[in-house]
Amino acid sequence: MKIKVRVIPRSKELKIEEFDGGLKIYITDPAIEGRANKGLIEVLAQYYKLKKYNIHIIKGEKNRDKVVEIEA
Secondary structure (H helix, E strand, C coil): CEEEEEEECCCCCCEEEEECCEEEEECCCCCCCCHHHHHHHHHHHHHHCCCHHHEEEEECCCCCEEEEEECC
């Protein structure tokens, strides 16, 4: 399954919202050295109750708008 994700780094709280057929995820990690991407994968793994290795960022690694593939 592929989903669109918009990441908001350096948020005060961790939060997930639905928007435009995708998810908007507020992450407390900064967008430095891939820490926001790692945080995104951890949050999605908890949200979908999967292992982290089942989640891959396909498009937009250095962008706020991403496409993420989730293997169930």
